[in-house]
Amino acid sequence: MRGPARIAVGYDGSRGSEAALRWAAALAGSLGAELRVVHAVGLLEHAGLASLSVHEGRAREVAADEGMEPNRVEWCVLEGDPGSVLRRIAEGPDPVELLVVGTRRSSVHPGLLGSVSLGLVACAPVPVVVVPPTHRGR
Numbered sequence: 001m002r003g004p005a006r007i008a009v010g011y012d013g014s015r016g017s018e019a020a021l022r023w024a025a026a027l028a029g030s031l032g033a034e035l036r037v038v039h040a041v042g043l044l045e046h047a048g049l050a051s052l053s054v055h056e057g058r059a060r061e062v063a064a065d066e067g068m069e070p071n072r073v074e075w076c077v078l079e080g081d082p083g084s085v086l087r088r089i090a091e092g093p094d095p096v097e098l099l100v101v102g103t104r105r106s107s108v109h110p111g112l113l114g115s116v117s118l119g120l121v122a123c124a125p126v127p128v129v130v131v132p133p134t135h136r137g138r
Contacts, residue, residue, distance in 0.1 A: 029066060083115075
């Protein structure tokens with residue numbers, strides 16, 4: 001059985017999404033797979049309150065730290081909520097074969113998955129890996 005050739009990871013700059021990116025980049029690098037770093041554009045970006053270039057730069061830096069070749073990393077910005085955007089990436093004309101997301105695990109409910117990760121686990125057309133925010137990479 002071969003591993004996935006195309007992996008997508010949701011990234012919004014949070015601690016949980018960085019842990020997911022580290023995990024996905026290490027896997028993609030070890031498999032020689034493509035890595036799509038997916039950022040869902042929401043109200044903050046439209047209002048000019050968040051910088052996409054900062055997110056992209058950090059995502060590329062993290063992927064390189066985990067062994068990804070820069071030409072195997074694609075930065076994707078799509079409009080919509082994160083769950084819908086990631087499902088579209090898995091169903092589109094050039095679909096990925098694995099989705100990776102982080103979770104924000106609150107201290108109030110530490111055992112619960114977030115709404116995006118839970119929704120993807122329930123409805124995604126491809127396997128989903130949910131990485132805990134405590135994952136530090138290699």
